[in-house]
Amino acid sequence: MESGPESRMKNANKILTADESETPADSAGAALAPALEARSLTKRYEEVEAVVGLDLRVGPSEIYCLLGPNGAGKTTTIHLFLGFLEPTSGSAHVMGLDVAEEPLKSKTHLAYVPEQVMLYRNLSGLENLAYFAALGGKESLSTGRLTEILGEAGLEADAVHSRVSAYSKGMRQKVGIAIAIAKEADALLLDEPTSGLDPEASNEFSELLEQLKDRGVAVLMATHDLFRAKETGTRVGIMRHGRLVAEMTTDEIGHADLERIYLEHMHE
Amino acid sequence: MIRHIVRKEFMDVVRDGRFRWCAALVGALLLVSLGTGWVQSRNAQKELAAAQATARDHWESQGEKNPHSAAHYGVYAFKPRLALSFVDEGVDPYTGTSVFLEAHRQNDFLLRPAQDATPAQRIGALTAAQVLQHLVPLLIILLTFGALAGERERGTLRQLLATGIGRLELAMGKALGVAAALALLLVPAAVVGAAAIVVGSPGPATSPLVRGAVLAGIYLAYFATFIGLSLAVSARAPSARTALVVLLAVWVVNGLVAPRVAVDFSKWLYPTPSAVEFAHNLEQEMADGVEGVDRPDRAAVTQNLLAQYNLENVEDLPINAIGVFLQESEKFGNQIFDRNYGALWDTFERQGYVHEALAVTAPLLAVRTLSMGLAGTDVEQHRHFAIAAEEYRRDLVERLNGDLTENSRTGEVYLATADFWSQMPPFRYDAPEVSWVLKNRVLSLLMLGLWLAAAFVAATYAVRRAEVA
Numbered sequence: 001m002e003s004g005p006e007s008r009m010k011n012a013n014k015i016l017t018a019d020e021s022e023t024p025a026d027s028a029g030a031a032l033a034p035a036l037e038a039r040s041l042t043k044r045y046e047e048v049e050a051v052v053g054l055d056l057r058v059g060p061s062e063i064y065c066l067l068g069p070n071g072a073g074k075t076t077t078i079h080l081f082l083g084f085l086e087p088t089s090g091s092a093h094v095m096g097l098d099v100a101e102e103p104l105k106s107k108t109h110l111a112y113v114p115e116q117v118m119l120y121r122n123l124s125g126l127e128n129l130a131y132f133a134a135l136g137g138k139e140s141l142s143t144g145r146l147t148e149i150l151g152e153a154g155l156e157a158d159a160v161h162s163r164v165s166a167y168s169k170g171m172r173q174k175v176g177i178a179i180a181i182a183k184e185a186d187a188l189l190l191d192e193p194t195s196g197l198d199p200e201a202s203n204e205f206s207e208l209l210e211q212l213k214d215r216g217v218a219v220l221m222a223t224h225d226l227f228r229a230k231e232t233g234t235r236v237g238i239m240r241h242g243r244l245v246a247e248m249t250t251d252e253i254g255h256a257d258l259e260r261i262y263l264e265h266m267h268e
Numbered sequence: 269m270i271r272h273i274v275r276k277e278f279m280d281v282v283r284d285g286r287f288r289w290c291a292a293l294v295g296a297l298l299l300v301s302l303g304t305g306w307v308q309s310r311n312a313q314k315e316l317a318a319a320q321a322t323a324r325d326h327w328e329s330q331g332e333k334n335p336h337s338a339a340h341y342g343v344y345a346f347k348p349r350l351a352l353s354f355v356d357e358g359v360d361p362y363t364g365t366s367v368f369l370e371a372h373r374q375n376d377f378l379l380r381p382a383q384d385a386t387p388a389q390r391i392g393a394l395t396a397a398q399v400l401q402h403l404v405p406l407l408i409i410l411l412t413f414g415a416l417a418g419e420r421e422r423g424t425l426r427q428l429l430a431t432g433i434g435r436l437e438l439a440m441g442k443a444l445g446v447a448a449a450l451a452l453l454l455v456p457a458a459v460v461g462a463a464a465i466v467v468g469s470p471g472p473a474t475s476p477l478v479r480g481a482v483l484a485g486i487y488l489a490y491f492a493t494f495i496g497l498s499l500a501v502s503a504r505a506p507s508a509r510t511a512l513v514v515l516l517a518v519w520v521v522n523g524l525v526a527p528r529v530a531v532d533f534s535k536w537l538y539p540t541p542s543a544v545e546f547a548h549n550l551e552q553e554m555a556d557g558v559e560g561v562d563r564p565d566r567a568a569v570t571q572n573l574l575a576q577y578n579l580e581n582v583e584d585l586p587i588n589a590i591g592v593f594l595q596e597s598e599k600f601g602n603q604i605f606d607r608n609y610g611a612l613w614d615t616f617e618r619q620g621y622v623h624e625a626l627a628v629t630a631p632l633l634a635v636r637t638l639s640m641g642l643a644g645t646d647v648e649q650h651r652h653f654a655i656a657a658e659e660y661r662r663d664l665v666e667r668l669n670g671d672l673t674e675n676s677r678t679g680e681v682y683l684a685t686a687d688f689w690s691q692m693p694p695f696r697y698d699a700p701e702v703s704w705v706l707k708n709r710v711l712s713l714l715m716l717g718l719w720l721a722a723a724f725v726a727a728t729y730a731v732r733r734a735e736v737a
Contacts, residue, residue: 082430084736107432118423122283123276134272135431176427183431 033096034059035109035187035218036081040090043076043242050076052242053090056220058187058235063209063219065229065250067262068239074222077239078189081220082112095186108137111185115192117176121165125155125175128164133182141182152211153178154204170201177208188212190221194228206232230258238265269433270441277445281411287449290410294403295453299460301396305354306464316346316365320695328690332683335668336594342370343664345657345695350644351465351476352483356397358645367654369661369695371668372597374605376543396461397639400487401632402523404450405494409515411449412498414508415442416734421508426736439503439731443495450491458484478702483642489720490635496723503730526630534622538615546612553604561603564596570678582678591673598665605658613651620647627715634715641705641712648708652700660695667692 034057041054051073058064066074079085080092083103092099094106119128129146133139141149150160153174164172173193180188190209194202202225209219209232223229229236230250236258238246245265253261281287323344330338347365368375416439419425428438465476498515505511541549557563570582570589582589620637627634640646676682706713 079737082426084426084429104432104434107430110430110432112427112430114423114426116423118427120276120280120424122280127276127279131272131276132427132431135269135428135433137432139269139272179427189430 065233072239073242111180113176136183273441281449309354339371352643356643358640417508500726500730503734534619595669631719634712
């Protein structure tokens with residue numbers, strides 16, 4: 001096997017084509033049966049190609065970071081996994097279930113944290129968590145357990161019973177993560193979750209993701225944050241104009257390499 | 269799963285200060301209108317009962333009198349306030365509550381409360397039915413316009429659907445949550461209404477509790493229709509603000525435009541004569557008769573009697589020829605009345621059908637018709653009473669003419685004895701059964717059912733196709 005910076009770059013900068021079904025993911029957590037899988041996934045809006053022929057696999061205990069500029073197709077990919085959009089062709093699978101065919105069943109394995117976790121202002125953090133957890137099938141969680149989960153997510157104990165109208169964005173994101181923890185989902189979809197968070201809150205967030213990864217959760221995170229992607233992710237994919245143009249494992253590259261590869265693809 | 273949504277929606281709504289203020293206002297208006305309506309109905313019924321007793325007392329205290337003079341002395345029939353009239357006073361303020369019954373004439377109704385109302389009363393009068401028909405739907409709109417559009421705008425819809433909850437489950441939970449919040453003000457009002465019926469009905473009615481239960485069912489269907497429509501609009505509208513504007517437009521059309529248009533259109537399609545025109549036509553036909561209905565000729569009546577008894581002199585007749593002639597005149601008059609009033613009532617009935625059919629444009633038209641019908645204050649039940657009063661008038665006049673005919677001879681001065689008047693049965697009115705009301709209002713029931721089904725289908729369709737973000 002080749003080693004050294006140059007060979008790692010060569011592997012990392014591999015541009016995927018439609019007939020290249022074997023990806024570097026096979027060497028990481030995705031060697032196990034994938035929790036999330038996109039098969040030639042395509043979404044077109046009349047003239048616009050939002051996602052084109054995407055092949056992607058995220059296995060248990062893997063954090064896959066999707067990088068790309070605005071409009072690259074990252075959020076569309078996540079929405080396709082959530083069944084919010086119908087694919088034009090191809091398919092999205094969650095724990096082997098085709099999302100288009102079994103939209104509700106596939107969601108039982110998923111948790112989702114958007115860029116802005118929006119909660120019900122008139123309810124407390126605990127009540128919000130109880131509500132979303134119950135809808136996610138965790139109806140029997142006690143108040144004590146829910147409070148513990150909020151603590152695990154990093155929410156201060158004195159904020160648990162306060163109405164979320166007084167919460168900062170960071171606190172709301174923590175409740176969002178708590179919702180994901182409570183659901184005990186097999187896969188977590190994150191759409192720019194650290195956008196607008198201060199560095200400390202972002203670090204706490206990364207630590208939470210590490211914990212989830214250690215529990216075997218597969219994480220697909222759309223982000224602009226190259227640093228966070230390198231630090232947190234196990235693999236990184238770069239999207240541009242709806243296409244996955246590069247894919248690499250993070251332990252093969254350094255921060256500078258990732259930045260350079262990213263910029264190269266953006267200027268092509 | 270749904271119970272969690274219901275509970276959350278209920279908590280969310282109840283904790284919203286805007287809801288608390290609106291609900292308190294609507295609830296207070298509902299209870300006050302029920303209370304004042306009940307007191308007014310009860311007082312009015314007491315007054316009517318007292319007036320009926322006084323009129324009967326006057327009738328029985330006439331002393332010795334010629335029966336035909338008594339027929340002109342006349343009696344009053346008072347329309348009772350039915351048990352649920354405190355909920356919906358319907359057309360009662362405009363149709364009048366008493367009628368003077370006398371020989372030769374079918375009089376118009378008197379004592380129209382609307383005539384006696386001050387301008388302030390005319391503007392400020394608010395019945396429980398108006399609160400239920402107008403303000404509760406407005407409250408429903410305020411509670412539900414953001415049900416899905418607001419969730420989408422806030423970004424919570426994505427998070428909700430990401431949990432794995434079905435869209436229809438979510439919509440159903442939201443609908444029931446709003447219903448639970450509404451129950452906070454409607455259940456106390458229903459309890460007060462039921463207690464008012466049980467503790468002391470303002471007036472007589474057949475099965476008042478059954479009427480009340482059916483009325484409650486009608487209003488529940490109406491509210492469910494509004495919840496369904498609001499959810500449908502909220503699911504399809506691009507923003508919560510747009511949903512609110514669309515729903516307020518629906519409310520205006522339903523509550524303000526459609527009723528006005530329905531009245532004008534039905535009157536345009538089936539015009540009714542003015543009161544002056546009607547009275548003039550009636551007077552003319554009474555004077556001249558019409559084809560096939562000739563005014564009786566006193567000489568001809570006498571000649572027929574003489575021929576019948578094979579006599580030559582009217583004084584020899586064993587009966588009073590004038591009594592026979594008076595009864596023949598009554599029969600003539602009755603045919604003219606049936607012809608004119610019948611045509612008028614038939615026109616009202618056709619207008620009513622058109623009005624009911626136009627409920628296809630607004631559910632309020634169906635609900636209003638059913639509400640008045642169950643409260644016993646609609647045109648049909650006014651007609652039911654008017655027919656009963658007219659039948660009594662005809663029977664009474666026939667008895668009086670019969671007494672004159674049988675107990676005196678032509679040319680004699682005849683006075684009935686003082687105790688004769690109490691032998692005349694008093695006027696007694698039995699309000700129609702609930703089944704009679706519903707049978708007459710099948711079209712409105714059908715229209716309300718159609719609205720409810722359409723709202724359900726629209727909500728299902730819209731929710732299934734709602735944009736998530």
